[in-house]
Structure formats: structure tokens, C-alpha cells
Amino acid sequence: MFDRYKAGELALLVHITFSDDDKKEDLEELKLLVSSAGVKSVGVVTGPRKSPHPRYFVGTGKAQEIADxxxxxxxxxVIFNxxxxxxQQRNLEALCECLVLDRTALILDIFAQRARTYEGKLQIELAQLKHMSTRLIRGWTHLERQKGGIGMRGPGETQLESDRRxxxxxxxxxxxxLAKVSKQRDQGRRARVRSEVVTxxxxxxxxAGKSTLFNTMTGADVYAADKLFATLDPTLRQINVHDVGNCILADTVGFVRHLPHDLVAAFKATLQETREATLLLHIIDCSDExxxxxxxxxxxxxxxxxAGDVPQLTIMNKIDAxxxxxxxxxxxxxxxxTRVWLSAKTGEGCDLLLNALSSLLSGPIRALQLSIPPEQGKLRAQLHQLNCIVEESYAENGDxxxxxxxxNVDLSRLRKRFPDTMDACLTGNK
Structure with missing residues (x-):
């Protein structure tokens, strides 16, 4: 519905410093966002303020400096951080005689460029429409006109009302x-819950390096680049953790300061993987000041x-710096x-991460002896699949x-699947 500005345009960046910490933004992060959007920065205008000006966000003099x-x-x-x-946006555009975007619109534009899946594109369009709905009046001169003609006389519906409808x-x-897509995602999630798969x-x-670590641990080929929001669409892969078995590893969208509220709301279905995970790996770029x-x-x-109460393991990434x-x-x-120091790029420390996952997810480990008769080959095959066999031999009777x-988790699963056989095969507890 909306045409975004073409990549390659020349942008003037505006960064205002406020004394209030809640309003502070990072200028270097703005430059990264602009670069990720494919726009070239030709200059930066900075300045301090105690609070935003109601007309131009900046003062009248600073607004004229931006226009000049x-x-x-x-x-x-012009891109504001x-x-x-x-x-404010409408007033600045009238003064500068060019397009003016804020931080939210810039992030939405990057998301629109990166979305690949059907669900991701729908989520981005929803967030864009919600953002644009308050800005419909911008740039329109005919919105006050009312429909006329036979059968349409009277107050009618203005163009603005029609567009809003x-x-x-x-x-x-x-x-x-999105509700339909969410139901499909829920079906897959419920199947994993029923089978008690660790996520x-x-x-x-x-x-921070999430996709790079994801590729290193799973051998996948997920797009990873030194750009903000390189990953938007969640990717799930299976990994094997010692003493735990097969687990699902999920790569998700990265977060940013003051992430637009509409964007968080739009991506709640995708972020469901985070909310219902067994464990969160919080990846941190330790080279970032x-x-x-x-x-x-x-x-x-x-x-x-x-998802604030989901258990976390902190990963200090990029130690190669x-x-x-x-x-x-x-x-x-x-x-x-509690914390693993590694480099996803070189692979250093990833073995320590797997050991930490084993320690956190496995719980108490039980050493058992089983005597499995030949007709219970399915149980033996399942134990091989869980990779929990230490030693295997055969008795004279073929057992x-x-x-x-x-x-204990895997043992509980086996007892559910083989309710009578499992306990009958136990011969001792080391």
C-alpha cells in the first residue's frame, strides 16, 4: 500500500541529546540503521535539548539549520534518531521541502526489506499500516473534498475518512x-510439547551474532551479516546435547532500544518461540561499548x-575481538x-556452550542396567537414538x-512409551 523511499538516497541525520536517560539514543546505532537500510549519510546535525519542541521537535533555529x-x-x-x-513530521517536511522520517519509520523500512516469509511480510505490513494510520493527512490536499453527484449529495464521506476506512x-x-498462521505455528509447538522436546x-x-552462533552450532546456512536486523524470520533446527538428546534451537529477530510498540505487537506470534522456550541463550556482543x-x-x-521469567544463560560473544x-x-x-565466553565466528568456546547446555538441561543423570529380550528391539533402538548407551553386550539367551x-526426562518418556517393558527390563541401578 505504501511506497518506501528508494535505497541509495542521500540522508541527513539528526541526533539530539537529552538529559533524560529514557529519551537518549545512540548516534552510532543510527548510522548502522541507516547503512542497513541502504541509504548513504551525507551529514549529521546534533544538538542538546531539555525536552522536545512541540512544533519541530528541535528548536526553531535548529530546524532552520536542518533545512539549510x-x-x-x-x-x-532527513532521518531523526x-x-x-x-x-512535527508534517511541519519539518514543509520547512525542509523533502521527506522526513523518524527512527520508527526507519526500523519499519529495514524490516520491510528483510522479511522473507509470508508471516514476516504480513507482520511488517501490519506494523507499517498502524504507524501510517496516524499520518494519513500528510501530503494530501484533496482530503477535505467530499463525494458528490447523484445519490451522493449531502455531508458524504471525505477522502480522509475513506482512506481511514x-x-x-x-x-x-x-x-x-496472521491468526491462521499463528494457529499453524501453535500446532507445531503443541506437537513438540507433547513429545517433551526441549526448546x-x-x-x-x-x-550480537545470534545467526552466526546458530549456524556454527547447527551447520545451517541462515543469512548472517554485520547488519542490524539481518534476521527477521525465525528458524528452527535440531541439535544433539549430551545427556539431554535432541533439542530444538530457535533463531529469532534481534531487539533494539525503543523497539516500536506496534512492531513488538506484530511479532508476538513469532516471539512465541521465545516465550515458551525451555531456556533462553542471551547473546551479548562483549566488544560493544x-x-x-x-x-x-x-x-x-x-x-x-x-518472557522475562524464562531461565537464561548469558553468552558473551565476539571474544575474538x-x-x-x-x-x-x-x-x-x-x-x-551462568555465563559462557566464546566466539561464534571462529567457533572457540562452542564446545563449552554444549557442555553448559548439558549441565542446565539434563538434570540428574541415572546410571542403569537393562536386559532387553530380542522381541523388544524397539526399546533398544530408542535407547540408541537417545545416545545414552555406555556399554552393550549379549547374554547366552540372546538378551x-x-x-x-x-x-530423568528421557527416562520418564521411555516409561510412557513402554509402560510395562521398561521396568521389566531393569536389572539393577548402579
Missing amino acids: SVRTLGANV HALSPA LLSERITAIKGR VSLVGYTN NYRGNIDAVQRVLNDID FDDLKPRVDVDDEGKP CLLDIRIN
């Missing part, structure tokens, strides 16, 4: 389609999607892993003698 810079540098789009009201109908239609979800600030602020931003989004950092695992007073190490 647009003409001097030949910029055809802040959220603008519709009135069409917009509302489109939003309703998209929500209906580990990667979360973290955008560009602002990594502590990034941690807080991710935690706020996790709280917004009701330092000469004195080596792969290691930090543990708490009880000996449980298969097994020494196994198995966690």
Missing part, C-alpha cells in the same frame, strides 16, 4: 491471516512479551553455568545387556 543543511548537502531525506509526532479494513484482513531460543540485541545498555533493552522487550579473552564458563555458587546413562 538539506539544501547545501543535496539531501533528499527519535520518534516524531505526525504534526480502507486502512482499517486492510488491518482487519491482515490480522485474520532453546537465541535472543539478544540486533547484530554499550553492551550493558543493550542487555537492559533486551530484558525490557522480554518483559513486554511475557580481544587478545586477552579466552573461552570459559562462569558458574554460580551451586556450580551451575541384549545394556549399561546406560539417562536423565
